[in-house]
Amino acid sequence: MSRIKTFLIIYPYIKTTFPFFLFIVLLHTACNRQSEYNVNRTWKVYKADAESSSYSPLTQVNKENVHQLQLAWTFPMKDALENARFGSSECNPIIIDGVMYATSARHRAYAINASNGEKIWSFDPFDGGEGGGVNRGVTYWEKENDKRILFTAGDNLFAVDARTGKLISTFGKEGKVSMNVGLRDDPTTISVIPTSPGIVYQDLLILGAEVSELYGAQPGWIRAYNIITGKLEWTFHTIPLPGEPGYETWPKDAYKYAGGVNDWAGMSLDQNRGMVFLALGSPSYDFYGADRKGKNLYGNCVVALNAKTGKLIWYFQTVHHDLWDYDLPAPPNLVTVEKDGKTIDAVAQTTKSGFLFVFNRETGESLFPIEERKVPPSHIPGEEAWPTQPFPLKPKPYARQWMTKDDLSDFSPAAHDSLLKRFNSFRYEGLFTPPDTKGTLMLPGTRGGSSWGGGAFDPATGILYVKSNDSPEIDLLQKIEPEANAASQTVHSQGKTLYMNYCSSCHGKDRNGDEPVYPSLIGLKNRMTKESALNKIKQGGGKMPAFAGVIKGQEKAILAFLFEEQPKLSRKQAELLEIQRNKAAQKVTAEESPKTDTAAIYLNLTAYGYFRDSEGRPGIKPPWGTLHAINLNTGEYVWQIPVGNHPELQAKDAPETGSEGSAGPIVTAGGLVFIGGTRDKKLRAFDKDTGKKLWEIPLPAVANATACTYMSNNKQYIALSVAGDKDNPGGYIMAFALH
Numbered sequence: 082m083s084r085i086k087t088f089l090i091i092y093p094y095i096k097t098t099f100p101f102f103l104f105i106v107l108l109h110t111a112c113n114r115q116s117e118y119n120v121n122r123t124w125k126v127y128k129a130d131a132e133s134s135s136y137s138p139l140t141q142v143n144k145e146n147v148h149q150l151q152l153a154w155t156f157p158m159k160d161a162l163e164n165a166r167f168g169s170s171e172c173n174p175i176i177i178d179g180v181m182y183a184t185s186a187r188h189r190a191y192a193i194n195a196s197n198g199e200k201i202w203s204f205d206p207f208d209g210g211e212g213g214g215v216n217r218g219v220t221y222w223e224k225e226n227d228k229r230i231l232f233t234a235g236d237n238l239f240a241v242d243a244r245t246g247k248l249i250s251t252f253g254k255e256g257k258v259s260m261n262v263g264l265r266d267d268p269t270t271i272s273v274i275p276t277s278p279g280i281v282y283q284d285l286l287i288l289g290a291e292v293s294e295l296y297g298a299q300p301g302w303i304r305a306y307n308i309i310t311g312k313l314e315w316t317f318h319t320i321p322l323p324g325e326p327g328y329e330t331w332p333k334d335a336y337k338y339a340g341g342v343n344d345w346a347g348m349s350l351d352q353n354r355g356m357v358f359l360a361l362g363s364p365s366y367d368f369y370g371a372d373r374k375g376k377n378l379y380g381n382c383v384v385a386l387n388a389k390t391g392k393l394i395w396y397f398q399t400v401h402h403d404l405w406d407y408d409l410p411a412p413p414n415l416v417t418v419e420k421d422g423k424t425i426d427a428v429a430q431t432t433k434s435g436f437l438f439v440f441n442r443e444t445g446e447s448l449f450p451i452e453e454r455k456v457p458p459s460h461i462p463g464e465e466a467w468p469t470q471p472f473p474l475k476p477k478p479y480a481r482q483w484m485t486k487d488d489l490s491d492f493s494p495a496a497h498d499s500l501l502k503r504f505n506s507f508r509y510e511g512l513f514t515p516p517d518t519k520g521t522l523m524l525p526g527t528r529g530g531s532s533w534g535g536g537a538f539d540p541a542t543g544i545l546y547v548k549s550n551d552s553p554e555i556d557l558l559q560k561i562e563p564e565a566n567a568a569s570q571t572v573h574s575q576g577k578t579l580y581m582n583y584c585s586s587c588h589g590k591d592r593n594g595d596e597p598v599y600p601s602l603i604g605l606k607n608r609m610t611k612e613s614a615l616n617k618i619k620q621g622g623g624k625m626p627a628f629a630g631v632i633k634g635q636e637k638a639i640l641a642f643l644f645e646e647q648p649k650l651s652r653k654q655a656e657l658l659e660i661q662r663n664k665a666a667q668k669v670t671a672e673e674s675p676k677t678d679t680a681a682i683y684l685n686l687t688a689y690g691y692f693r694d695s696e697g698r699p700g701i702k703p704p705w706g707t708l709h710a711i712n713l714n715t716g717e718y719v720w721q722i723p724v725g726n727h728p729e730l731q732a733k734d735a736p737e738t739g740s741e742g743s744a745g746p747i748v749t750a751g752g753l754v755f756i757g758g759t760r761d762k763k764l765r766a767f768d769k770d771t772g773k774k775l776w777e778i779p780l781p782a783v784a785n786a787t788a789c790t791y792m793s794n795n796k797q798y799i800a801l802s803v804a805g806d807k808d809n810p811g812g813y814i815m816a817f818a819l820h
Contacts, residue, residue: 121178124789127218127278128173128535128745132415133349135537135747137790141797143751146819147766147776153798153818154198158185158811162211167805168812169785171276171533171743172218174800176791177243182219186805186812187212188234190219192246195793195800198816202246206234206257215276215291217347217533217786222281222308229308231286233275236260238288238306253311260290263313264299265337269590270666271299277347277412277533280357282388284308287357289344294406295656296372296682297663298365300336301343305391315391319343319361319379326393327378338667339373341365342380346533347412350388351426351442357388358415358428362408368516368556369404369683371463376401383413383430383438385445395445399430399438401467404459404515405556406527406688407433411535411745418543419714420448429538429713431547433530434512435480436473439713449475449716456513461558463681466515475716479709480525480549481701482512490702492730496694504700507555516556516685524701526554527689534745534758534787539769543714546754546769548724549707550741553692553700561657561682574658576642579635592643606644614643656684698730704739706759708746710772720772725759745787757784757801764788764801764817780815782806 120139128135142150161168168186174193175182180201181193189212192201206212212234219232221243228243229252237259240252248256260275261268279288285305292299303317319342320335321328331339341364349358364373364380381400386393400407414429418439426442439448451473459466481488486504491497508514509522523529529552536547581590592602605614615636632639640646660682692700699705703723710719725740744758748769757764762783766776782804790799800816 120792122176124174124176124791125221126175126280127220127347128412128787129747129789131280131350131352132538133347133412133535134414134416134540135535135745135787136539137747137749139749139790139792139797140751141792142749142753142790142799142819144753144768144775147751147753149820150766150776150778150799150817151820152778153796153816155816156191156193156198156200156814157809158187158189158191158805158813159809160185160187160189160203160205161805161809161811165211165810167782167807167810168213169783169804170802170812171215171786172802172814173787174789174802174814175218175221176789176793177221179793180243181791181800181814182221182230182243183802183814184216184218184232184234186216188214188216190230190232190234190239190241190246192230192243193814195791195798195816196796198814204239204241204246204248206237206239214274217277220278220281220286222284222286224284224309227309231279231308233260233288236272236274238275238286238311240308240311251310252308258306258311260288263304263316264302266299266666270662273299276345280348280350281308282350282352282355282357285314285388287348287350287388289346289348289359291345292340292343292365293659293663294341294363294365294367295663296340296366296660297338297667298340299663299666300340301345301362303344303359303386303391305388317384317386317391317393319384320364321378330376330378332372332374335373338664339364339377340663341367342377345408346410346535349412349415349428351415354443355388356394356442357386358413359384359386360409360411360413360430363400363403363406366683367403367406368558368685368688369461369464370402371461371465371681373402374465376467377403381407381409383409383428383440383445385428385442397438397440397445397447399432399436399471400434401470402465404464404466405513405523409433410530410532414536414538414545415442416538416543416545416713417540418448427713429536429545431531431536433525433527433532435478435482435525435530435549437476437479437545437547437711438473439716447473449473457510457515459515460508460517461515461683464515466513470513476711476718479547479707479711479721480530481551482524484522484524484553484701488701490694490699492694492696492698496696496698499695500700516558516683518558518560520687521556522553522692523556524553525550526552526692528552528554528741528743531745532743534743537746537748537754538713539748541750542769543712544719544748544769545711545713546746546748547709547711548742548744548746548756548758549709551701551705551707551739552741554690555687555692556685557687558683559653559686561653561684571654571658572638573641573647574661575635576638576640579632579639580642602643611640611644615640653684653686703730704736706739706741708754708756708767708772710769719770722767722772722774724756724765724767725761725763727761742785744785747788747790749790755788755790755799757786757788759783764799778817781808781813784815 723739740759742758786802
C-alpha cells in the first residue's frame with residue numbers, strides 16, 4: 082500500500098501542475114502493481130498467511146472448470162540415501178514471486194521455479210548425512226534487499242539467502258543457531274527438534290519445538306530470535322518459573338523436571354495488534370501425572386502473547402491435567418465472525434478431542450457457552466485426575482466422542498465377537514476416562530479429532546472447514562519397577578556410558594574429536610576392525626592412556642557403541658532408555674545432590690496403537706474420516722461428508738468409508754475445498770457450498786501434507802508434497818493446473 086499512500090499524500094501539492102488524468106493513470110498503475118504483488122504472494126506463509134487461514138482469494142480454478150485440472154509438473158526430491166525407506170513429507174510449500182520454497186522428507190531445503198518445477202537451488206543442512214524426521218516447511222523474511230529463508234533441521238535453526246541458498250554467515254554461528262541452547266537443561270545432552278515453521282513478527286522469528294513426551298522431557302518454552310543476528314530476544318516459559326502466573330498450578334519444584342507443554346504444531350499472528358497465538362501440547366509424561374499434580378498451566382492452552390516482548394495477554398486451557406495426550410494439534414485460525422449483530426475478530430482452535438473452541442481475539446472470552454463438567458477419577462495410585470473438564474456447547478463435536486457395542490465393526494461374526502469381548506473388558510466411561518492398568522478405551526484417540534492440518538477458514542462466508550478422524554485406541558498402563566528400569570540399559574547404552582565417562586573429554590560427546598590431536602571416531606567401523614580398536618583402547622598410545630582395566634568385562638559394550646551397533650529394542654526398552662537420557666540431562670544445583678529416583682513410573686504400553694479386530698480392520702464402524710463445514714457465525718454445521726475411501730471395506734451401496742489422515746483442507750474463492758492426506762493416495766476437490774466431490778486424481782503415494790495454491794505467470798496451480806515410492810524414495814512435489 083506504500084505507493085498508493087504516497088500518491089494520496091503528495092496529490093494536493095501536485096494537482097495544480099499535474100493533469101488530473103495523469104494522476105489517475107499513475108494511481109491505476111500503482112494499484113495494478115499492488116494487485117500483482119498480492120497475487121504473486123497468495124501463499125507466502127505456512128498455511129497461506131500469518132492468520133493460518135489456509136484460504137486463497139484465487140478464482141482461476143473454480144467449480145466450473147476444476148474437472149480440467151491436470152498434472153502440470155513434478156519435482157522429484159532425489160536426496161534419499163541408497164536403500165533408504167520411502168520418505169513421507171508433511172511440507173506445505175510457500176511461494177514468493179514465482180519461487181516455491183519447500184523441504185523434503187530428509188530436511189533438505191529447495192527453491193523451485195513455481196511455473197515449471199525446475200530446481201533453482203538446494204541446501205543440505207546435514208552435509209550428506211541421513212537427516213529426516215518430521216518437517217512442515219520454511220519461513221520467509223525480507224527487508225529491502227535482504228531476503229532470507231529460515232528453517233530448522235535436526236536441533237539447529239538455519240538462515241539462508243533466499244536467492245542463492247547459501248548460509249548467511251552473520252546469523253548465529255556461521256548461519257545457524259542451536260535450539261538446544263537456552264532451555265532448562267544441558268544443551269550438550271538434550272535434543273529439541275522443531276517440526277513446524279516459526280512465524281515472523283517484524284525482525285523476530287517466533288518458534289516452538291518438538292520435545293520428548295516421556296518423563297524428564299524438556300519444557301516447550303517459546304522463543305523469539307532476532308532474524309538478522311540469530312540472538313535470542315525473549316522466552317515464554319510454558320511451565321512457569323517461581324513468581325510467574327500459573328506457577329501455582331504445578332508442584333513447587335515442577336519447573337525443574339516437568340516437560341512438554343510445547344507448541345509443535347505452529348502458531349498464528351495478528352500483525353496489527355502485535356499478538357502471537359500459540360496452540361500448546363500436553364505436559365509429559367502424557368498418560369500419568371502423579372509428579373505434576375494440578376491443572377498444569379499452560380498445558381493444552383490457547384495462549385495469546387505480545388509478539389514483541391513475549392508477555393502473556395490471555396490464555397484458555399482446553400484440558401486440565403491432561404492424561405490423554407490431547408495436544409492442541411494445529412495453529413489457531415484467526416477469523417472474523419458476526420455474532421449478535423457485531424463483527425468480532427476471533428480465534429478458532431481445533432482439537433484432537435473433536436471440540437472446536439472460538440474466542441474473542443483480544444480478551445480470550447468464549448463466543449459460545451462452555452460448561453465445566455464432572456469427569457471420571459483415576460484408579461492409578463498417586464494419580465489425581467482433575468475432577469472437571471471444559472465442554473463447549475457449540476459447535477457440537479466434529480468427531481465421535483462416545484461409542485457403545487453397537488458401534489463396533491462387524492466385518493465377520495468371529496471378528497465382531499472378539500471385539501465385543503475386548504470392549505467389555507476395558508474401563509470406559511466416555512471421553513475423559515483416565516488410563517488404567519486394565520486398559521481404557523480412548524475415542525477419538527490421540528490420532529482422532531483433527532490433526533496438524535487444522536482448519537481452513539473462508540472469510541467471505543464465515544465457514545471453517547476441518548477434517549476429523551475417528552480412530553479409537555487403547556491405553557494400557559503398566560507400572561515399571563526401579564530395578565527393571567535400571568536393568569533395561571542395553572549393551573550399546575552401557576558402552577555409551579563408558580564412553581561419556583572416560584573418552585568424551587578428548588574425543589567429544591559427539592565423537593567428532595579435535596583433529597589432529599584427538600581423532601574423530603565417527604565412521605570408525607569403516608576404518609578399523611573391532612580387534613584393532615579393542616587393542617588400541619586397552620594399550621593406549623600417544624596421548625591416550627591404556628584403558629584395559631577400565632573396560633575389563635565391558636569390552637562388548639564399548640565396541641557396540643563405537644561401532645554403532647544399535648540393538649532392536651522393544652517399545653518399553655526404548656522408552657525407558659529415553660527417560661534415562663532425559664533425566665541424565667537435568668541440571669542439579671550446588672545446593673542439591675543427585676538422589677536415587679524412586680518415583681513410580683507407569684508407561685502406556687499400547688499408546689498410539691489402533692483398536693482393530695482380529696484381522697486388522699478398524700474396530701469401529703465407518704466413517705473413519707469426515708470433512709466438516711462449520712458456520713462460525715452460528716456454530717451450526719453446513720455439511721459433513723466422508724472423505725477418503727477403503728473400497729475393500731466398503732459395504733455394497735454404502736457411502737465411502739472415509740479414511741484417516743493428518744493433512745488439512747484448503748479453501749479458495751473459486752468455491753473449492755482441496756484435501757489430500759488420505760490412505761487411498763488421492764487429491765480431491767469439493768464444492769465448498771455443498772460438499773459435493775467435483776474432482777479427484779490418484780497420486781503415486783500418500784500426500785501426507787496440506788496443499789497450497791498460487792499464481793505464477795498468470796496461471797493458478799495447486800501443489801502439494803507427496804511421499805516417496807519405489808522409483809524415488811525421497812518423494813515429490815506435484816503441481817496441477819488447468820489444461
